[in-house]
Amino acid sequence: MYDNLEAMPTEDFNKRIGPVFKFGLATGFALVVLGGISLNQSFTNDFLGILVVCAGLGVLLGAFGSTASISIPIQGITLGGVAAIAIALFLVLLAQLDDRYVLVKVDGDLEDATVELIGDDNYFGAYREALKSHDFVVFGRQIKGSKLKLYVTLKDEDGQEKDYPFECIDPGTLRPHLATGKTIEWSVTLPADESAAPSVRDSKGKLIAADIGGCRFSGERPSDDDESASNKGSIFAPMFGLVSAYAQSNPAPTSPEIQTQIERLESDTSRVRRDARSQLAAGGTTAVKPLLQQLSEESPSYRLRLGSIVALTEMLRENKEHRDELIELIDEEDLGRLVDAAGDPDRTIRVYASEFLYELGDPRSIPLAFDRIPSASVNGRYNVLLGVKGAVPFASDEEQAEVIEKATALKSTQTPETNELIDSIVGLAERN
Numbered sequence: 001m002y003d004n005l006e007a008m009p010t011e012d013f014n015k016r017i018g019p020v021f022k023f024g025l026a027t028g029f030a031l032v033v034l035g036g037i038s039l040n041q042s043f044t045n046d047f048l049g050i051l052v053v054c055a056g057l058g059v060l061l062g063a064f065g066s067t068a069s070i071s072i073p074i075q076g077i078t079l080g081g082v083a084a085i086a087i088a089l090f091l092v093l094l095a096q097l098d099d100r101y102v103l104v105k106v107d108g109d110l111e112d113a114t115v116e117l118i119g120d121d122n123y124f125g126a127y128r129e130a131l132k133s134h135d136f137v138v139f140g141r142q143i144k145g146s147k148l149k150l151y152v153t154l155k156d157e158d159g160q161e162k163d164y165p166f167e168c169i170d171p172g173t174l175r176p177h178l179a180t181g182k183t184i185e186w187s188v189t190l191p192a193d194e195s196a197a198p199s200v201r202d203s204k205g206k207l208i209a210a211d212i213g214g215c216r217f218s219g220e221r222p223s224d225d226d227e228s229a230s231n232k233g234s235i236f237a238p239m240f241g242l243v244s245a246y247a248q249s250n251p252a253p254t255s256p257e258i259q260t261q262i263e264r265l266e267s268d269t270s271r272v273r274r275d276a277r278s279q280l281a282a283g284g285t286t287a288v289k290p291l292l293q294q295l296s297e298e299s300p301s302y303r304l305r306l307g308s309i310v311a312l313t314e315m316l317r318e319n320k321e322h323r324d325e326l327i328e329l330i331d332e333e334d335l336g337r338l339v340d341a342a343g344d345p346d347r348t349i350r351v352y353a354s355e356f357l358y359e360l361g362d363p364r365s366i367p368l369a370f371d372r373i374p375s376a377s378v379n380g381r382y383n384v385l386l387g388v389k390g391a392v393p394f395a396s397d398e399e400q401a402e403v404i405e406k407a408t409a410l411k412s413t414q415t416p417e418t419n420e421l422i423d424s425i426v427g428l429a430e431r432n
Helices: 011-017 021-039 046-065 071-096 238-249 256-264 271-282 284-296 300-319 322-330 331-340 347-360 365-375 378-394 398-406 416-431
Strands: 101-108 114-118 123-126 132-137 146-155 160-168 182-188 201-202 207-209
Touching: 011 123, 021 046, 021 132, 021 322, 101 114, 114 123, 114 132, 114 271, 146 182, 160 207, 160 300, 160 347, 256 271, 256 284, 256 300, 271 300, 284 300, 284 322, 284 331, 284 347, 300 331, 300 347, 322 347, 331 347, 331 365, 331 378, 347 378, 365 398, 378 398, 378 416, 398 416
Parallel strands: 101 182
Antiparallel strands: 101 132, 114 146, 123 132, 146 160, 182 201, 201 207
16 A cells, blocks of 8 residues: 555556546546536526536546555446446436426516416416516426416406417426526516517516417428327317318207307406317317307407417317318308408407418418408508418419519518518419
8 A cells, every 4th residue: 555646656556547537537527517517508407407516526536536456346336336326316306306396477567467377287376466476386297398388368458358378488498497496587578569579588588488379380281191299188079080071061050068168268267268269179170160150240259259269270280180171161251251360450369360371271361361461550461471371382373473473562661571471472482
């Protein structure tokens, strides 16, 4: 045994810092660096980042401990024991994170508003008068899905209730902060000007949700062989295709179950209205005609119009492979009302109606859209044209040529965003 490194023969020391030691050293340093980067950039949960750093330091200590005057096999056992302890700590921590929570504080333009945060469940929350904020407690086991949704409902200056559904929030904004003790602050901005998009930002000004509605659709549609998500379970539980085939030749009266859900669209409780939309969307094509009927009423309420359009949009969103069946169920008058909705003064109705028309891709909507564009607002024109873009790939050569001519004539120096959309429409028509 040597009293110090100077007394240790160089050959003996080099033998002790062999491949096992070097592997442990490299692994330890890598874990420390990885954990540090994770903590700095919030790539993962902060608690996990700290554990990674500690595990790295443990491996480093184990590596240096393995240089003691012991054989190579014993070195490997020493380092392996340290690694096993680190892995065990990871497994214990991961099991515990699901029971850890993060506090989400939502403030902004929310005076007298109803605010709900939803993931795999309705998150527990309450309005705190002293802080003028809506606070929610979110547990790790409640954020397993791919998206979070923030629903805001309030009344405008005329006392008209309006919904602002932010349906495309990344759960990754919360997961890194579980068990850290931090409060995540979100600020909601609801511009009075309809041309500006409502948004949600964090305390650093980073966008959490850039607009209301679902995630911006990519324009990619499934092929005939593509298997998309099947209908979610509902009180109706029909098979989409079979019911559609029957409904086309046998337009039956509205069923009691569907009628009940339609009535719930006008509930004074936002949760009930939202659930009714989901149930109707999951009801398949049996709900299409009754929903379109609501839009044909002489003066449907805002809740009824929005609820019907949202239900139709959610239905198509989850069943894009059945767009042909939906097109057969929608006559030209109904299609015209949906185009009108895409140019509606209310932004929420516009956003959902334009998404529906875009995903529907019905060429019959093209002339209807260009007939309505002259009387539409600047904002309405954009959303109506968005529906046109979705229909272009399915239009005939003659229809596409007409789109190029009419869309190009709509360009204006006052509408740069609309001009950009028009360019994309023209480019799509030319490629087809």
